Amino acid sequence: DAGVTQSPTHLIKTRGQQVTLRCSPKSGHDTVSWYQQALGQGPQFIFQYYEEEERQRGNFPDRFSGHQFPNYSSELNVNALLLGDSALYLCASSLWDRAPGANVLTFGAGSRLTVL
């Protein structure tokens, strides 16, 4: 049973460019969340998608956008890259329709973005 897969694993961009990261959720999961993890910090929630709609959003600017496809896979787009966007971007999947306390996240290994 495949877990969460992310691509690419590493990439280098320059300031001002745009990047797209991709995520396939764990089989059977319908909800995808994205997290940003700067070096030495814990992951920070960016946003969550369910039924192809953004359901929750963390404290990130509009330069960060996403999409969820009918097969539940997802993309994270970042426009006008800044040096501070350099981080590990983690995708996590879960089930939407779970009772309180029954939900856990399955994370992918992440995409490491370096902005020069």
Added chain:
Amino acid sequence: DAKTTQPPSMDCAEGRAANLPCNHSTISGNEYVYWYRQIHSQGPQYIIHGLKNNETNEMASLIITEDRKSSTLILPHATLRDTAVYYCIVNSGGSNYKLTFGKGTLLTVNP
């Protein structure tokens, strides 16, 4: 979500039990205590969670105090592969499930 407090680092000898503490004095009645860990260069991994009763699974045990203001994650026989950052997170765990990570505890298991 309620805030948690964890020591920044701990050491443990291989084969011994690792006891990782977490304070969550502002936890509300419907919030669960979750533990995740992150091994270097990997994504976080779910370990265990509980509401008020002690919990055990194949990875660890979770002891929650009666007043629910603190908890301890126990790895009964730590191995070198358990070296990781351990995150204690309080969350209601429903459909809008999103995690607020702190800096966690870096557990180093020594040979």
